[in-house]
Amino acid sequence: MKAQEKSYFESFREVAKAVNSTLDLKEVLNLLVSNVTQAMDLKSCIIRLLHPKKRTLEVVASHRLSKKFLNKGPVDADKSISDVLEGKTVSIHNAPEDPRVQYPREIAEEGIASILSVPLSLKGRVIGVMRLFTSEPREFSEEQINSAEAMAEMGAIAIENARMHERIKHDYEAVMEDVYSFVGYRRSL
Numbered sequence: 336m337k338a339q340e341k342s343y344f345e346s347f348r349e350v351a352k353a354v355n356s357t358l359d360l361k362e363v364l365n366l367l368v369s370n371v372t373q374a375m376d377l378k379s380c381i382i383r384l385l386h387p388k389k390r391t392l393e394v395v396a397s398h399r400l401s402k403k404f405l406n407k408g409p410v411d412a413d414k415s416i417s418d419v420l421e422g423k424t425v426s427i428h429n430a431p432e433d434p435r436v437q438y439p440r441e442i443a444e445e446g447i448a449s450i451l452s453v454p455l456s457l458k459g460r461v462i463g464v465m466r467l468f469t470s471e472p473r474e475f476s477e478e479q480i481n482s483a484e485a486m487a488e489m490g491a492i493a494i495e496n497a498r499m500h501e502r503i504k505h506d507y508e509a510v511m512e513d514v515y516s517f518v519g520y521r522r523s524l
Contacts, residue, residue, distance in 0.1 A: 343482040346374035350489045360497035364396035367490050371467060372398045375479060378447060378470040382455070382490060384463035385412055385420070392464060400468075404445045407438050416452045419464050424484060425452045426475050430468075449473040451480065453487040457495050465490060 350367050357363060368380040379399035383392035392410040415437035418425050427433045427450040431443035436450070447468045455463040465487045467475075475483075 340478070342374045343478075346370040347482070347485060347489070350486060358497050358500045360493060361396065363493040363497075364490060365398070367486060367493070368396045368398040368465075371465070371483065371486050375467060375482065377467050379468045380465065381468075382463060382465050383410060384455070384494070385461065395463070401445060404441060407441045410437060416450070416464070416466075419452045419454045420461050422454050422456060422459075422461055424454065424480055426450075426480070427452070428472055428474060446470050449475075451475050451483055453480075453483045455487050455491045455494070457491050462491065462494065 372380045381397040382395050384395050386393050390412045392412050416425050416435045430436050430447050430450045431439045449469040449472050451467040453465045454461045
């Protein structure tokens with residue numbers, strides 16, 4: 336196994352362990368972006384989830400991005416590499432010059448040269464994106480794209496697990512509240 340393949344495998348394994356060991360979504364997604372950044376020798380990485388009503392992409396995890404860049408303004412899902420929302424992975428070699436990039440000046444100021452934008456999908460529906468940023472222009476190999484897509488799938492699973500956990504917890508608390516109310520009612524009779 337080549338060193339790069341081993342690095343991808345180890346990162347994937349770490350993320351898989353985190354997904355299976357915790358329901359803390361922030362912890363898992365932060366581990367994901369840091370592992371992807373390290374394994375793929377990136378400048379940085381970010382995960383954004385689609386806000387269904389506003390049609391914006393909201394930051395949920397990032398690694399090695401400045402506060403200025405993160406606060407540059409709303410990222411419009413329909414103006415910022417929108418093909419990803421159709422489930423397509425998009426590779427952009429020269430990000431500051433590409434018309435699909437919503438904030439080209441901010442991309443250049445952040446020192447980002449290339450972008451790989453990968454959809455986060457659940458049950459055939461795109462819920463967000465994972466974007467990989469390089470500081471030097473890069474043509475992403477098929478192996479790198481496949482690895483990024485596998486990591487994005489793990490991120491989507493973590494999001495689904497955390498959401499399901501929250502729903503179950505909420506339903507449980509509602510049922511228990513009803514039980515306690517009923518028991519209190521019965522005692523008062």
